[in-house]
Amino acid sequence: MHDFRYFAPDTIEEALAFLGDSNGGSRPLAGGTCLIPQMRNRHLGSPYRQKRAMRPECLVSLRRLEELRRVERSGDEWYLGAMTTLARLAERETEADIPVLSQVASGVASPEIRNLATLGGNICNASPAADLLAPLLALQARVHLVSEESERWLPVRGFFRAPHRTALGAGEILAGVGVSVDASASPWGVASYATHSHMGMTLVSATCILEETVPRSRARLVVTPASGRPIELLVDLSGRAERDRETVGDMLGSALAQQSGKVRGCHYAQENPQVPSWYVEHRAVLAAQEAVSTALDRHDQRGSARP
Template identity: 30%
Template sequence: MSGEGTTPDYFAPESVADACQRLAGEEGSVKVVAGGQTLMLIFRQGFVQADALVDISRLPELSGISTGDGRARVGATTTYADLAAHEVADRVTMLGEACNGIADRQVRNVGTIGGALCHADPAFDIVPPLLCLDADVQVASEGDHRRLPLSAFLVGHMRTDLGPDELLEGVAFNLPGPQQSGSAYEKHAAVDDGWATVGAATLVTVSDGTFSDVRVGLTAVADTAVRSPAVESTLVGNPVTEDAIEAASEEVTADIDPLDDLSGSAKYKRGLAPTLVARSLTTATERARGDR
C-alpha cells in the first residue's frame, strides 16, 4: 500500500474475478479506473485520494455492446463514442444524441459509460436516457453478482450503492419497439460542449393518436438525474397534440429541485426545464409518428 502523498499502487487485473479479488483484499482506499476522464482530473486536483488504482480498461468482458431477445447490454468500459456509433444508438436516438453532446471527441473516445454511472455526477448527459429505458446495472464482487435498477444505484449527489469491494460490470435495458416509438435528448449548456445547464431525455410511444407510454428523464436539476412522473402521467392517455405537450411539460417543476451552480442559477434551471422537455417530447413524438 502506498503511503500518504505518494503515487498510488497500480494494478492491471487479467479478469473480472482478479479485479474483484484485488478490491476485496487491498487495504486502504482503492479506486477503479477505466477511461479516467473524471477520476484522474479530481485526483490531480486533490479532491480524492487513493492508495491503489485497479485498471479495468483492458478486460474484454467489460467492453462492448450486445443485443438479443429485445434487450441490449452495454459493458462498463464501453466508451461514449462506441455507444454513439452502434446500431443501438440508431434505434434509441436519445442515446446517440446524449453521447455526441458530451465534451469533445477526445473525451468521447476515452470516457466510459460505467465511469459516468459510478461517478454519479448529477449533470452527466448519459444518465437520463438510461433512466428512461428503466435500465438496470450489473455489479460484481468476489464470488457474487447482483443486479439492481439504475434508479436505485444512484443514491445521491455523486454517491451510488456500489460497495468498496464491488465492480460495475455493465448496464442493460429493454429496447423500445420499432413501431410508433421515438426518443430524443435536448440539452442546454452555457458554452459549446460544456456541462449541461439542463438536459432532458424523452421516450414516447403513440397509439391511435394518443400517448400510450411516456418517459422523461432530466439531468442537472437535482442531486441525481431524475425521472419526471408528473409529466409522464399527465401525457399518458391524452391525444398527441402540441397543446398537450406544452401543458404537460410545465408539470416538470414538481419533480425537480435544482441548485445554483456554475452552469446556471436554480431559478434559471426551473424556467429552462419545461422548455427543454417540450422540445424533446416534440422531437420524440415526431420520430414515433415517422415525421422525421
C-alpha cells in the same frame, strides 16, 4: 498528484479479488476523464473541488478486461459492457441499436474525451450533470454489478443515491448495462442546455421515450437538472395531442416547484454561483418540452397517427 500504486489485471476475477482485499483503499480506473482531474490537487481552487478530491491508495485499471467491452444482444436486452467508450456508443454502426444513447453520447464533450470516457465511468461518477443519466433513466435501463462473491442487477434509478453517490458496494464493480430492446426502438426525443454550446457543463438534460401501450400512449419523461435530483414524469398523451407543450410545461413546472427545497445548496450552485437554480429550472421546462415535441415528431414520421 499523490503517490499511489497501479494494478492492471488481465481477468475480472483478479480485479475483483484485489478490490475485495483492499478495504476500500483501491478504486477502479476506467477512462479516467473525471477521476484523474479529481486526483490532481493543483486544481483544487474551490471548497467544492476539495470535497470531491480523491486520494486512492491504488488504482485498478479495467483496460485489459475484454469482457467489460462486450456489446451484444442478450434476450430482450442490449448488454453494453461498462468499458464501452462514449465514442463507440456514439457510432450508429455499433452492435446495439439504441439511437437515443448514440445521439446523446455523440454530443458529450469532445472526440478526444469520448475516445477515453466510458459508459461505466459516466454512470459510476454519478454526476447529476452526467449526459447519459437522463436517457438511461428514460429507457428504464438496469446496471449489472459484480463482486468476488456475487452479482446483482439494479435499476439505474436505484443505483443513483445522490449526487456522486451510488449503490456500488465495497469490492463491487459495474460490469455492464442492460437496455430493453423494445424501449430502444421507441420514438424518442432529447434536449439539453449547457454552460457553453460546446465543451460546456450540462445544466439540464431531458429525454422522452414514447411508450405505446394499448389503449393509450404515454411519454416517459426524465429531466436531470445539474442543480438537483432527476425528475421522472409519465405524461398521458391520450386526447392531449394539441396541448402537449403546455401539458408538459405545467407538469414539469409543478414537479420542479415541489423540489425547490432540494435544489438549494446543491453542489453545482456551490461551484457555479453565476448559474442560479431558477435559471436551470427555467431551462428544464424548455428542454422537457423540446424532448416531448421531438419524440412526437419521430412518432409521426413513422407513419402512425399521433397518439
